[in-house]
Amino acid sequence: MNKHISPDRMPGLTIGDCSSEELQHCQECPECHAEVARLQDTLKLFRDSVRHWADRQCPPEILRPEVRRVAPLRWILAAAGLLLAAAIPVYQSAIERQREAQATQAAETVEDELLFEKIEMHLSRSVPASIEPFMELISAEIYSTSDSEGEIQ
Secondary structure, eight states, X not given: OOSOOOTTTHHHHHHTOSOHHHHXXXXXXXXXXXXXXXXXXXXXXHHHHHHXXXXXXXXXXXXXXXXXXXXXXXXXXXXXXXXHHHHHHHHHHHHHHHHHHHHHHHHXXXXXXXXXXXXXXXXXXXXXXTTHHHHHHHXXXXXXXXXXXXXXX
């Protein structure tokens, strides 16, 4: 940067609101550096005078009322209470999910047992299911003939 920094940009340099090129120029150029330092000193004097004036107008005791400090133990107890209040619904939800899982597992177990019973019945048949109606007819005839023979004798 060959030119000096404009007076409009000097406040930006004092608060750090500037580009890297402007900052580098201010560090390298003694005139711009002196101007920024002078502006900073002026602002520091203004700040100090405002504080001094405010202290004379209103004593610090009035500005800063005494604040009672809550004992750290109270804060710890309050935090523990909040943590407990947040943990209870989470715990209840976990218990509820566990009960639902057990109920689902029990229902699946009942369904599995019914399926095994059906399979066992199917395997324990002496004849295939397609012939079963004929077997019932034959057994009905045998029982009816044996009953009628018993009556004859």
